[in-house]
Amino acid sequence: MAPMAATPFRRRAANLSFGNTFSSPSLPLHYLMSYKIVLLPGDGIGPEIVSAAVEVLKKIGTLCGHSFTFETHLIGGIAIDQTGNPLPDETVAACKASDAILLGAVGGPKWDDPSAKVRPEQGLLGIRKALSLFANLRPIKPFEELLDASPLKREIVEGTDILFFRELTGDVYFGESGRYGSGKEETAFQQMIYSVGEVERVVRLAAAAARTRKNHLTSVDKANVLEPSRLWRQTAARVMKEEFPDVKYDVVLVDAMAMFLIQRPRDFDVIVTANLFGDILTDEASMLPGSLGMLPSASIGDGGPGLYEPIHGSAPDIAGKGVANPLATILAAAMMLRHSLKLEDAALKIEAAVRQVLADGLRTADIARGKPSLNTKQMLDAVLERLK
Numbered sequence: 001m002a003p004m005a006a007t008p009f010r011r012r013a014a015n016l017s018f019g020n021t022f023s024s025p026s027l028p029l030h031y032l033m034s035y036k037i038v039l040l041p042g043d044g045i046g047p048e049i050v051s052a053a054v055e056v057l058k059k060i061g062t063l064c065g066h067s068f069t070f071e072t073h074l075i076g077g078i079a080i081d082q083t084g085n086p087l088p089d090e091t092v093a094a095c096k097a098s099d100a101i102l103l104g105a106v107g108g109p110k111w112d113d114p115s116a117k118v119r120p121e122q123g124l125l126g127i128r129k130a131l132s133l134f135a136n137l138r139p140i141k142p143f144e145e146l147l148d149a150s151p152l153k154r155e156i157v158e159g160t161d162i163l164f165f166r167e168l169t170g171d172v173y174f175g176e177s178g179r180y181g182s183g184k185e186e187t188a189f190q191q192m193i194y195s196v197g198e199v200e201r202v203v204r205l206a207a208a209a210a211r212t213r214k215n216h217l218t219s220v221d222k223a224n225v226l227e228p229s230r231l232w233r234q235t236a237a238r239v240m241k242e243e244f245p246d247v248k249y250d251v252v253l254v255d256a257m258a259m260f261l262i263q264r265p266r267d268f269d270v271i272v273t274a275n276l277f278g279d280i281l282t283d284e285a286s287m288l289p290g291s292l293g294m295l296p297s298a299s300i301g302d303g304g305p306g307l308y309e310p311i312h313g314s315a316p317d318i319a320g321k322g323v324a325n326p327l328a329t330i331l332a333a334a335m336m337l338r339h340s341l342k343l344e345d346a347a348l349k350i351e352a353a354v355r356q357v358l359a360d361g362l363r364t365a366d367i368a369r370g371k372p373s374l375n376t377k378q379m380l381d382a383v384l385e386r387l388k
């Protein structure tokens, strides 16, 4: 699947690289392509899982003859602690100059004060905005070996293969907000906002992805109630009619989709939806495979670097204990190879190694269901051993 065919990426010669350069010594220099990866480990388990994914990237570099340079920068709570800013200017500049970005997670109880003016999540929203990352891709494809970990019955989940496209730059997250009045009259508002251009570009990406899969796109909205949804529906229908007449296209209301996802998830291929609905639906869908620790996601735009991360948070309850499941971040690194660097072979090798680890019965605690489990390092070693 290569939905981001239009996403350009930069390649640099190995001898222009800097920082922690890693390359295969056994291959001639001219054969090597060098890719500049910015690492944003963030908070909680972020540093543990990102460093595991880096080891996997180094090994795949050796196997496939690619060279990666890694530069680590601040984001989130740790950036607030060190600079007072959840997204320092240096981080934005480094990300803009990179080929792709691998992020751990941001946030934690230390920065949870809801009245705080500066919050870790601002780093995440800010970097998406700064890089014009307007589409969040979340594949929902449960591993056969983990089907029994799903809260749903095997016969409902088995065979599910959905790719979500959640719009990232519009909606209530970026509309005006405020409060007025006092006492019982105190009122809060948050504007829901979408433009035609914002809808067009994400629908185009999603429809192009559908063409490489089962050729079926479902758009989710709330057009029976909300004006921005009516604009969304009208625009999506036009784009599909004019540019993708060959793609099967349907529309589902968000409340119905919330039900269909747990009733008949197999019926969907690619789903495109607005920022708020996507936020909720993708978290709901992430329960289908049974573990947060297994799911990667990507945020991409029309050009420039994409940002890749696990969908889970910073897991402060297990941070620093060395037991976090690194597989979602390792799979995010595979997505990065596929979508931003166009290294499909390398991505497939990583995904095969993860599948093999699971087939061999190896589990971290979050997916072990009380049975004996591996720690982060042991799980990383198991993946590295199977990476061929």
Ligand code: NAD
Residues within 6 Å of the ligand: 045, 049, 104, 105, 106, 107, 108, 109, 124, 292, 293, 309, 311, 312, 313, 314, 315, 316, 317, 318, 323, 324, 325, 326, 328, 366
């Ligand atoms: P969480 O995803 O961090 O944790 C939920 C549960 O899943 C916890 O019990 C945790 O231990 C477990 N878990 C998550 N990832 C795991 C992994 N890789 N291996 C093993 N177990 C794992 O969600 P939360 O507890 O609601 O949020 C914690 C913090 O993370 C909050 O500050 C929240 O704002 C932040 N957060 C950040 C992101 C992000 O950076 N993209 C996303 C969600 C939440």
